[in-house]
Structures are given as C-alpha cells and as structure tokens.
Amino acid sequence: MARSSSRQSDKDARLARLTAGLRPVFLYIFGLSGIINILALTGAFYMMQIYDRALMSGSIPTLALISVLALGLYMFQGGLDVIRSQILHRVGARFDARVAPDIHRMSIDMPRYGFSVAEAMERGRTVDTLRNFFGGPALVSLFDLPWMPIFLAFVFVLHPYLGALAIGGAVVLTLMTVLTELLTRKANAQVSRAAVQRSSVAEANARNADVIKAMGFSSQALAQFQQANDAHLTLQSGSSDVTRTVGALSKVLRMMLQSAVLGLGAYLTIMGEMTAGAIIAASVASARALAPIDSTIANWKNLIAARNAMATIRQTMAALPEQARPLQMPDPKQSFSAEGITVVAPGSGRVLLSDVTIQLEAGQALGLIGPSGGGKSSLMRAMAGVWPVLRGHVRLDGADLVQWGEDTISRSFGYLPQDYTLFDTTIARNISRLADPDPEKVIAAARAAGVHEMILAMPDGYETELGASATSLSGGQRQRIALARALYGDPFVVLLDEPNSNLDAEGERAVSHAIQSIRDRGGIVIVVAHRPSALEHVDLVGVVQDGALSRFGPKSEIMRVKAAPVPPATPLREAGAAMKAAPAPEDTGT
Numbered sequence: 001m002a003r004s005s006s007r008q009s010d011k012d013a014r015l016a017r018l019t020a021g022l023r024p025v026f027l028y029i030f031g032l033s034g035i036i037n038i039l040a041l042t043g044a045f046y047m048m049q050i051y052d053r054a055l056m057s058g059s060i061p062t063l064a065l066i067s068v069l070a071l072g073l074y075m076f077q078g079g080l081d082v083i084r085s086q087i088l089h090r091v092g093a094r095f096d097a098r099v100a101p102d103i104h105r106m107s108i109d110m111p112r113y114g115f116s117v118a119e120a121m122e123r124g125r126t127v128d129t130l131r132n133f134f135g136g137p138a139l140v141s142l143f144d145l146p147w148m149p150i151f152l153a154f155v156f157v158l159h160p161y162l163g164a165l166a167i168g169g170a171v172v173l174t175l176m177t178v179l180t181e182l183l184t185r186k187a188n189a190q191v192s193r194a195a196v197q198r199s200s201v202a203e204a205n206a207r208n209a210d211v212i213k214a215m216g217f218s219s220q221a222l223a224q225f226q227q228a229n230d231a232h233l234t235l236q237s238g239s240s241d242v243t244r245t246v247g248a249l250s251k252v253l254r255m256m257l258q259s260a261v262l263g264l265g266a267y268l269t270i271m272g273e274m275t276a277g278a279i280i281a282a283s284v285a286s287a288r289a290l291a292p293i294d295s296t297i298a299n300w301k302n303l304i305a306a307r308n309a310m311a312t313i314r315q316t317m318a319a320l321p322e323q324a325r326p327l328q329m330p331d332p333k334q335s336f337s338a339e340g341i342t343v344v345a346p347g348s349g350r351v352l353l354s355d356v357t358i359q360l361e362a363g364q365a366l367g368l369i370g371p372s373g374g375g376k377s378s379l380m381r382a383m384a385g386v387w388p389v390l391r392g393h394v395r396l397d398g399a400d401l402v403q404w405g406e407d408t409i410s411r412s413f414g415y416l417p418q419d420y421t422l423f424d425t426t427i428a429r430n431i432s433r434l435a436d437p438d439p440e441k442v443i444a445a446a447r448a449a450g451v452h453e454m455i456l457a458m459p460d461g462y463e464t465e466l467g468a469s470a471t472s473l474s475g476g477q478r479q480r481i482a483l484a485r486a487l488y489g490d491p492f493v494v495l496l497d498e499p500n501s502n503l504d505a506e507g508e509r510a511v512s513h514a515i516q517s518i519r520d521r522g523g524i525v526i527v528v529a530h531r532p533s534a535l536e537h538v539d540l541v542g543v544v545q546d547g548a549l550s551r552f553g554p555k556s557e558i559m560r561v562k563a564a565p566v567p568p569a570t571p572l573r574e575a576g577a578a579m580k581a582a583p584a585p586e587d588t589g590t
C-alpha cells in the first residue's frame with residue numbers, strides 16, 4: 001500500500017515537473033500579449049486621425065505629430081513582440097532541457113518492451129515538436145486570441161452595425177476552426193501511425209544495407225518503403241487538404257468581411273452616421289480582430305502536433321518505471337540465482353521460458369547449451385534484467401535485482417549479448433561503458449578479452465574513434481571489444497551469450513581464459529555456447545530446450561550421455577538436443 005502510494009506520488013511529481021514554472025510565465029506572456037494587442041490599435045487610430053484630423057485641417061504639423069506618435073507606438077509594439085517571442089523560445093528550450101532526458105530514458109527502454117526502434121525514436125522527437133511549437137507562430141496566435149474582443153469592442157464603438165458584422169465574422173471563423181478539428185482529428189492520428197511505420201521500414205532497410213546490396217534486392221526494399229511512404233502521403237494529403245481548404249476559405253472570408261466592413265462603413269458615412277476616417281479604422285481593426293483565428297486555422301497542423309506531443313509526453317512521464325530508491329547494500333559477492341522465472345516476449349506476450357530455476361555460488365561457471373530457438377538468449381536477457389520476468393525472481397546475494405541500485409548493477413554485471421553493438425566513441429570509452437575510462441581497468445579488461453595488443457597496433461590505440469557502426473573493425477575485433485566491455489571492472493556476474501561466435505582459435509582461448517579468471521577471483525559466469533571450447537572451464541551445464549531448463553547439473557554428469565555420445569566437434573546445440581532425447585543418468589536438475 002505504502003509502495004503503491006509512493007509510486008503514485010512519484011508519478012504525480014513527474015507530471016508536475018512537466019509543467020512546473022510554466023503558469024507564471026504564461027500569465028506574464030498573456031499580460032504582455034494584452035499590451036501588444038492594445039498597441040496594435042495604433043494603425044486604426046492613425047487612420048482615423050489622418051482622415052478626420054490632418055486631412056480635414058490641412059495641417060502639416062498635426063500630420064507630423066500624429067505620425068511621430070504612431071511611429072513611437074509601432075516601435076514599442078515591435079519591441080514587446082520581440083521580447084514575447086524570445087521568452088517563448090526560451091520557455092521551449094527550458095522545457096526541452098527538463099523533459100528530454102526522461103523521454104530519452106523511456107526511448108532507451110521501449111525496445112525492451114517490444115516497441116520498434118522507430119517508435120522509440122518517434123517518442124524522442126515529441127520534445128522537438130513541442131520546443132518548436134513554443135518558439136513558433138501557433139502559440140503566439142493562441143495568446144492573441146483572448147484579446148480579440150478589444151478590437152471587436154473598438155469596431156462596436158465606431159458603430160454597432162459594424163461591430164455586429166465583425167462579431168458575426170468571428171463566430172463563422174471560429175466555427176470553421178472547430179470544423180477543422182472535427183474533420184482532421186482521426187486523420188491526424190492515422191498520419192502519425194503511418195509516419196512511424198514508414199520510419200520503421202526506412203530504419204530496417206538502412207540496418208540491412210549490406211544484405212540488400214549483396215543479394216541485390218534493393219528494388220524490393222525500395223518497393224516496401226514506397227508502399228509505407230505512399231500510405232503516409234495519402235493520409236497526410238487527406239488531412240492537409242481539409243486544413244488547406246478551410247484555411248483558404250477563412251482567408252477569403254476575412255477579405256470579404258473586410259470589404260463588407262468598408263461597404264457598410266461607406267453606407268453609414270453616406271447616411272451621416274460616422275466619419276470617413278472611422279471607415280478605414282473599422283476595416284483595419286476588424287481585420288486585426290480576425291487575424292488570430294486566421295492564424296490558428298493556418299497553424300492547425302502544428303497545434304495538433306503539439307497537442308499530441310504533449311499527450312505522448314504526459315503518458316510517457318506517467319509510465320516511466322518508478323525510480324528505485326535502493327538501500328545501500330555492500331556489493332554482491334556470494335550468489336546469483338533465477339527462481340522459478342517465467343519470461344514472456346515483450347510486445348507479443350508469448351511465453352518463451354517457464355519456471356526456470358538456477359542457483360549459482362561465487363566461483364561457479366554455468367554453460368547453457370541446447371537447440372536453436374530453445375530459449376537460451378531469452379534466459380540470458382531475463383537474468384541480465386533486460387527483459388522483465390512475469391513470475392519468479394532473479395536474485396543477487398538473495399536480493400531481487402530491482403532492490404539493487406543502478407550503480408551496484410553497473411559494477412556487478414558484465415553482459416555480452418548475442419547481437420552486440422558498439423558506441424560511436426573511442427575504444428576506451430566503449431570498454432569503460434561510456435564512463436571516464438580508468439586506464440588500468442580498461443587495459444585489464446582488454447587483456448582479459450585478448451584484445452590489448454590488437455588495440456595498441458591501431459594508430460590511435462585506445463583513443464581510436466569507432467564511428468557509427470565500427471566498420472573499421474573486423475567482426476572478431478568488435479566481439480572482443482564487446483567482451484572487454486563485459487569484463488570491465490571485474491563484475492561479480494558475467495553473462496556471455498555466444499562470446500566466441502566470431503572468434504578465431506586465439507580469441508576462443510581468451511574467452512576460455514577469461515572464464516577461468518572470473519571463477520578464480522570469486523565471480524560467476526554464465527555462458528551460452530554452441531562451440532565446446534567455451535565450456536572448457538565451466539563446472540555446471542544446463543540444457544535449455546522448448547522454453548525450459550530440461551537438464552542442469554555438474555558438467556561431468558550432464559555431458560556424460562549414455563545413449564548419444566557427443567564427439568568434441570559436434571556443435572553443442574545438437575548435443576543438447578541429443579541429451580534431451582537420451583535418458584538422464586541421474587537427476588541433477590534443481
């Protein structure tokens with residue numbers, strides 16, 4: 001109960017942080033907009049004074065005085081306009097700085113929950129959308145809208161008929177804005193989804209560029225992209241057709257209204273009910289009154305995009321996992337276990353592993369073998385805390401992973417996934433997990449991964465920049481650097497998912513040696529292996545098959561298969577399958 005209420009207050013605090021400080025600034029901008037709008041009557045007053053005073057009197061000094069006054073007011077209005085737009089821009093930048101890290105944290109997490117990379121990136125872009133909105137014309141028009149009555153009242157004072165006409169125009173234009181919203185709401189949501197779909201296809205094509213080129217199926221890849229692009233364009237055209245049509249209609253309506261004000265004003269002047277100057281003033285003021293509605297319709301797309309972005313950001317902030325506030329505990333050094341864990345595929349919810357239990361003590365090494373698709377990598381992801389477990393617990397020294405702070409996890413875990421990638425930075429920073437590299441630890445990890453000499457042979461050594469996809473390195477070199485990253489800082493638990501898949505004999509020896517060293521220093525290793533060399537120094541073996549740990553026990557027992565002896569060269573995935581088929585020598589499972 002206490003935990004759930006603290007989670008709620010965490011969420012409330014995050015949502016409050018989202019808009020913190022915005023209210024006073026917006027109130028200030030609202031006031032500033034009022035002054036700007038009052039000053040915007042300058043043009044109308046100037047017209048009136050020119051026609052009714054300067055022209056009537058024929059006095060040049062009067063004309064000069066009115067003009068200087070108007071010039072001063074215009075400049076004042078311009079100055080305030082600049083201040084307003086600069087404040088709004090800064091509000092956008094501050095909002096970005098405050099929210100972007102949290103949104104990025106969510107984007108990093110999203111693929112773990114089954115979202116595509118494109119969806120994750122899209123979420124990151126919502127902050128850009130809002131920042132641009134803060135600095136753009138759409139928000140300014142929203143601040144001008146409430147001040148529209150000033151102009152309508154001014155026209156009303158000049159003559160009630162003209163006022164009524166301008167108000168009628170404002171009502172029609174407002175209805176058109178509402179109509180735009182009703183007609184485009186559904187379409188805009190579909191456009192966003194189609195944009196994500198298009199980015200997904202583009203991202204997958206870029207990721208598979210080598211394969212597409214080598215096997216010559218770029219036309220098919222292009223066709224796939226084109227299909228997604230066409231779907232996006234069709235939906236976008238539909239939505240923007242509505243916005244543009246209503247936008248054009250509103251513009252014409254505004255011009256018609258302006259002429260109607262002139263016509264009605266002329267009639268009223270002929271009838272002796274108002275002056276000629278008032279006609280022009282009414283025309284200018286009514287145009288100014290309707291401008292914010294016009295601008296709102298013109299910027300409708302941006303307004304909707306900003307509204308959707310804000311909704312997404314709110315939803316993201318609410319869904320962010322609770323920040324763990326772990327107790328300070330000494331770093332783990334005794335045991336690592338999985339207790340009856342059930343793992344489901346992120347996104348689809350398909351059960352990939354059920355009821356797996358593994359108990360390891362300091363100094364032990366476990367080799368996981370089994371047929372392809374059996375669930376070894378899924379088990380590794382769950383034990384590394386990458387995928388959440390549906391049931392059961394993964395524990396370090398008896399405490400669930402969630403009870404450990406990120407700092408401790410960072411010091412205690414080394415993980416080499418099957419599909420590893422490196423960061424676009426130096427080799428040293430890649431090994432030190434993006435932290436300021438500790439030279440001793442970096443070199444120790446590189447030596448343990450058998451990659452130290454290779455790095456020294458490079459012109460910039462450990463300072464070599466790897467670039468976006470580290471293409472300057474061979475597959476084996478990349479894997480060894482990823483292995484060094486997993487070994488950096490002598491973590492207590494090291495999880496290696498097929499660490500020798502790209503390695504030569506020397507690399508395999510390095511992995512084998514690293515496993516022994518981890519055991520010697522009292523660490524725990526779990527290694528997924530399809531090649532026997534990685535199992536040289538493990539003392540336990542588990543067979544993962546059909547989403548379950550079908551066998552688990554000392555290597556000597558598990559590997560002693562009576563019915564199907566495994567020749568050393570036999571890939572272990574087949575050995576695992578053979579062992580599953582063979583009768584068990586004795587029950588070693590947990």
Ligand SMILES: Nc1ncnc2c1ncn2[C@@H]1O[C@H](COP(=O)(O)OP(=O)(O)OP(=O)(O)O)[C@@H](O)[C@H]1O
Pocket residue numbers: 345346348350352370371372373374375376377378379418544573
């Ligand atoms: N992200 C995912 N979403 C849905 N299903 C997945 C996902 N990753 C893996 N699977 C499924 O989980 C099952 C186990 O896959 P896993 O990669 O764990 O097997 P593995 O034993 O490591 O195989 P290999 O030896 O070929 O690497 C497979 O049926 C696979 O299709």
